[in-house]
Amino acid sequence: MIKKPFFGLGKPKLQYSGINNIEGKDLKEIPPSTRVTLMHKSPGGELGELVLSIGDEVRTGQKLNLREMGEEYLTSTATGTITDISHTTEYTGQTFTSVSIEAKSKDLWDDEFEKTGKDAAPENALTFLSSLPGISDLSSLIEIDNPLNTIIINGLDRDLLVATNQIIVKTMAEHLSEGIEYLKKITGVSRFIFVVPPSLRVEAEQSGAEVEVIEPVYPDATPGLLMKRILDNPVSPSRTFEDLGVAFINPEAVVALRTAFVEGKLPVTKVLTVIDKDNRLTCIKARIGTPVRDILSALNIDVSHGDRLVFGGPMSGQSVYSEDMPILHDTDAIMVQDKSQVNPSGNDPCINCGECVRVCPAKIPVNMLIRLLENGLYEEAAQEYDLLSCVECGLCSYVCEMRIPISHYIMLGKHELPLTEGLEESNG
Ligand code: SF4
Ligand code: SF4
Numbered sequence: 001m002i003k004k005p006f007f008g009l010g011k012p013k014l015q016y017s018g019i020n021n022i023e024g025k026d027l028k029e030i031p032p033s034t035r036v037t038l039m040h041k042s043p044g045g046e047l048g049e050l051v052l053s054i055g056d057e058v059r060t061g062q063k064l065n066l067r068e069m070g071e072e073y074l075t076s077t078a079t080g081t082i083t084d085i086s087h088t089t090e091y092t093g094q095t096f097t098s099v100s101i102e103a104k105s106k107d108l109w110d111d112e113f114e115k116t117g118k119d120a121a122p123e124n125a126l127t128f129l130s131s132l133p134g135i136s137d138l139s140s141l142i143e144i145d146n147p148l149n150t151i152i153i154n155g156l157d158r159d160l161l162v163a164t165n166q167i168i169v170k171t172m173a174e175h176l177s178e179g180i181e182y183l184k185k186i187t188g189v190s191r192f193i194f195v196v197p198p199s200l201r202v203e204a205e206q207s208g209a210e211v212e213v214i215e216p217v218y219p220d221a222t223p224g225l226l227m228k229r230i231l232d233n234p235v236s237p238s239r240t241f242e243d244l245g246v247a248f249i250n251p252e253a254v255v256a257l258r259t260a261f262v263e264g265k266l267p268v269t270k271v272l273t274v275i276d277k278d279n280r281l282t283c284i285k286a287r288i289g290t291p292v293r294d295i296l297s298a299l300n301i302d303v304s305h306g307d308r309l310v311f312g313g314p315m316s317g318q319s320v321y322s323e324d325m326p327i328l329h330d331t332d333a334i335m336v337q338d339k340s341q342v343n344p345s346g347n348d349p350c351i352n353c354g355e356c357v358r359v360c361p362a363k364i365p366v367n368m369l370i371r372l373l374e375n376g377l378y379e380e381a382a383q384e385y386d387l388l389s390c391v392e393c394g395l396c397s398y399v400c401e402m403r404i405p406i407s408h409y410i411m412l413g414k415h416e417l418p419l420t421e422g423l424e425e426s427n428g
Contacts, residue, residue, distance in 0.1 A: 028299075129266070149246070152223070164332040222393055307339050311335075
């Protein structure tokens, strides 16, 4: 997706960043902002009447139900007044309900969770903890048709230059074993596998989970590839993680679950890695909903016209188009790319060089796949060229000499595919 000149492909292989690459040893705490914006992915279908109104007063850690009908809710990460409620759509077509809160300087903590939900039971997790830092939908581990038999805690990170999961394992190891016990209670799962690089073996072994040490070679820590490597059980469009009784979770969500049940407060902060224009990494803790602008300002990172902001890392991150964009539950990294490093997508067609096919860890004929995706033929892309087996590592975009934004086409295709199928079903 994003081409950067700081690493070479081939030998030696791309390596995930280790925690030794982080500036400073501790998490840097970002001061609370005067405004936070909370976002919830809109479910499909009729949305129904909103319950919240502009002018409503909210407290920190308060559960905010969104609609009269429906179970969507947000957790307020500030004490203050709702100043805006709107609907936004990202480029893949995903819509969000956004709620902005003008925050007061002093937090008043809501006590509903402490009074009624603090027991570690599945119904309380569903009622109060559906979104935790590090996981956008905890309910997917509880409310499923096939019971889970294994949960994999991924101590490596999603992308290069990101060290969020690793710093959680390094600095909060003592809370992970307790978090796993809570996770056992709410999911009923007894088998936990903790995947870490060699540098975090000791911390992982304190957790009580089975420990699987892997070399930090990109993209081996991608869930689809871990399934094959650890459980020798490859996923495919016809065999999802759920079908196989397996789920993935980040260490941060495990720690957040423990904090919620021990302290009786809903988690309101997120740990993330900030990658500056010189590829320096800083790990920070900020309120969920904090605008990117405030985080960059606290770190003295300037953004000028033409620079690029990315949520995520260099291989699989997604550009964001405003510094007002807030960080979300699953924002693991913010990358700032200087305009001189931005390498825009090309308009020239594929030359069939085959580089993308050679590099693809899912063995997808990417050169053929891209032809269908460029023409909006999503069903054919899934049926004939394995669209749904893509693990979204971004390597194909990285090696493409023609700078075709292959990863964007793939993400769009995956989003559009269910809509296309739904349309066909409704047309009979
Ligand atoms: S198609 Fe591209 S993004 Fe998907 S797995 Fe293959 S190389 Fe990675
Ligand atoms: S790397 Fe780019 S140009 Fe080469 S085959 Fe793949 S899509 Fe075509």
